Amino acid sequence: MDIVGEFHLIENDGKSFLEYHHSKYHPIPQIQSPPSSDNKFINNHFLQSLFLCPKERWRDAFRVRTQHYTFHPIISSPECCYTYHSVHPLFWCNNKEFEKDGGCDICNGVDFGTDYYLCVYCDEKYHRECVQSPLKIKSPYHPQHSLQLYYRRYIPPIIKCLCCERIASGLLYYCDICEVFMHPVCAMRPIPFVIDQPKRHDHPLTFFPRQASLTCNVCGLLRKNYFTYICVKCNFVAHKDCMYFPRIIKISRHRHRISYTTSLQSGEWFCGVCRQSIETSYGAYTCDKCCDYFVHSICALGKDMWDGKDLEGVPEEDDITEDVVPFIMISKGVILHFLHDHHLYLQVSMLYDENKFCQACVLPIFEGDFYSCIECDFILHETCAKYGRKLQHALHPHPLTLKLVSPYESGCYGCDACGRVCGGFNYGCHLKECNFDLDIRCASISEPFDYQGHEHPLYLALNPEEKPICHICKIKCKKQLNCIICDYIICLKCTTLPSKVRYKHDKHFLRVLCGEEVCEKSWCEVCEHDLRDTNVIYWCDECCITVHIDCLFGKDPYLKHGHFYKLYGYKHQTFCKSNTSRPLCNYCRKRCQNKIFMRDNIMLCSVRCV
Template sequence: MSLSPQWKVQLVQGKFHVTGKIERKNKEKGKCQPENRHRLYLAKGEEASHFFCKDCNGEDHVECEKTPVEVKHLLHPKHSLQLVSQKSSIIQTRKCFCCDEDLKKIFYYCTGCDYAMNIACAEKPPVLFIDRPKWHADTLALFPRQAFLTCNVCAVADSSSPIYMCPPCDFVVHQRCTGLPRVIRISRHRHRISFTTSFDEGDWSCGVCRRKIDNDYGGFSCIKDGCSYVAHSRCATQKNVWDGIDLEGVPEEIEEEEVEPFVTISKGVIHHFSHQNHHLRLDENRDRIYDENKLCQAYIMPIYFGNFFSCMQCDYILHEECANLSRKAYNPIHPHLLSLMGGNDDVRKYEDKCSACPWPCIAGFSYECRKEGCSFKLHVQCATISEPLVHGSHIHPLFLTSKPGEQRSCSVCKDSRLEFTNETFNCIECEFALCFGCATLPQKVRYKHDKHILTLSYGKETSTMTYWCEVCEEKVNPKDRFYMCDDYCCVTLHIRCLIGKDLYMKPGALCFSNDGKELRVLPNNHMSRPFCPGCRKRCPYKIFMVYTRLIFCSISCIRDF
């Protein structure tokens, strides 16, 4: 069947906006090119029965049956639905009102109500009665209008899904909620949780969104005696929290015996999995001289303070905490088990990004998902930060409450970072949000020309002080973040001047782009600093990069060149 959408729409902050009328691309009739004819798969597993021709928008294909450009549907009787085409977006998605699946490229839409339905749903009549004994003993009847009725299963009153009800029992359920699981495991809790139709008296708050739970409606609670963990139905089944597997009737799996990250050889001497050829010895000397060139091979950051393990035969070192990192771990922002990877010198792609922060994963340790088809990975810095996060940038504790597809701008760096992740640490008292890039910046550091510890200062909006960076000798904005010595010397430095612009990039690392071009990271420790053709300045940071035989001071310079 031929498709002839009439309008172009674009999704902006969850709502569609009409951007213009669709015109045929080729003004000559009968000159349609086969490569401009695109098939549309209406449902998973089915063959493509519809097509869209860019050249004529379906006008010239008189031999084909045409999909109606306007329809009336029982689930939306007030207005007609028009056939539209949406601009594709990898960041934002919208669900079909009827089937709760992602909307296809072309679908039916009501501009007045912002109501959207896939073609496959519009072509079949709705089911008027359903039996869902798992949720309610009686037959449920379709309520054929959009209505803000509170669902007994998810405790939400919205009109984004068809509603089924049992009037005598005062039972209401969204169509999409009838497919919710009964027993699940989520990334936010170590035990299984199961659905309950209501909660006991008391003040309950959701372990995912941290908001209050209405005791009279359904949700999930921990199956273990004595454990008080609870969650809203929708929060517990978010795709960044739940792996999509219903465990009802599935016996509890036997936990694998934890593999230790190292073997103790003698007191203070270990054999770590990441450094197979040599042994590491614990260094507890607190009076050692700070060396900014000694990098922890897990963090790819200098050893500012604290104990560390150093190789007895080479320059390999690890923070004591990094040496003790678990080989397997769950993380709150991913539903699958993650494995600790590190210690190998394999060549990586420089496009490989941490799934939480903006920095690439081309060196150091990382926690990676080994599930087939899943490319989720985290720097150890991002994997080991936890909630509630008490952070110097904000007066309230912060929590990981982001929902899939939710867009928040970081309140500190003012960068939405949407190309990297949607996850932020959020305040439940106000609108403050903190991205992982800012949350994992070291709060205390050392500087080679200062014997004191420097602290990350978050500046003051009303400050009139004048500060100068010790490295670049340029002004430091007192309203921005910077590192400062709180002792007598009052040394101040830009963040990028002290720890760099592209973090966790190991000097000597080699990686390749997707098109096979080599990128090499080198230390910027020569008498003359190289010139970057990207920003057209001398490279000011501790490292520079060689890419396509040109020298760049940062990844952003490579992208902008």
């Protein structure tokens, strides 16, 4: 049973579909399990065939040695063979209500609909398609080659289904020539042969299986292995997903709404997101208020760009993010900030004290004016005090709200842009499903960004799933800025390092130094270790002092000393090391450089050791 069943053109309610069909499995047979003690019943050739539990097929696949550790070809037929397999009774369930509880245990998919199989022995539910999946299938979505049934372990790299673009693991169909993957449910799903009322065209569109040969008029891309529909009358081509692009949307990279247009006026235009040129003969999004702002269709609908809402017919006032002032001006030089109960007084820059730090960015007061509270130790940089209560940032599609992490919760958060553990102010999304937090240093990043260590303007990266190597720290970026001229990449962790700082044993400012300039320096003033393997340091031009970043700020510079933090289920209190002692970390056995994390008389030097 190499290739089982095929797709047929059928009519349903006046609409044409390509539907997978196999005469043996349609209609669904009444499944019954034979008595285990009745061998005559089992050997009776009139016995109705039973389907094999998918887990039995999975176990058979793992018995076969393959070159690929992650991929195991399924070798067992969907039907049960009593000679080789133990019988796991499968019961066909047909519920009137949509079944959402749990997921298919063999393909890791969800949404059973109304029809599925239940294995009494495993106590698991399976999609009908996963149970009946043949060893090979030929899909109109990928007509070039047959797809073979495999089981894939859920380990990196992440692969996605050609149809639904969800993660593909467990039971799946795979073309090893084209590197195409499909869930069994997606591979057997009915395909609309004709779409009568597409959103982006006036005429019906017909399914066209040769996807790789035509450029989509909606997105302007020639995408291999994408489902394509055509209009012969108009010479119009559209991917299936592109036909339903929204008409009016709001993206995180622009302050106004943008609307879809089928073509642009002649000229040389560049995308406001990826900064690449736009072909005027294909569809794109444009701003009606800004005559020169255009975005590729695909760029506009990216994960970090768009919140998934079509705003056609929705009043524009509904998506305005007001820049609410964060404080009340009591008198000249006196304010009441909404995140603090006492009045704050404007102070002129003082002598450097490493123990005095801003409650918002958690950096020391190196220079500039600041606000301080005379009733407690609450201090804010003047610039940090002015951060608005609401923010629409390019890294997130929803409005963000400025807040202070509650000491009754964890007391800290992880920034989704730079990955640092922070204890200061943050901008958070009000939607629980997002769980998005941005520290105020990363929130200050805007496009184009002028970085002191690079000669060209930098822009935020488009694809959130790409994790390139930062040119400064040589570590994979969580979020990054790119140069569109020279391939320069810098992560937000390095971007937001203070450009100049103070060191307690130097009366001058130290500036950040990176790249080849570091190689010319010899050793760190604090730890006295070599700097040859270091990519970024702080350097004093007057005294020629060089210091590691961790030696200057500590490994966790954005957590406040003297506070309690709940880390990995335990409450830790932070202390600043004294000048007379540097205790050993109980985990790494190294001297604590800056902060000390204490839990039950255990001393640790960093969150990593915690």
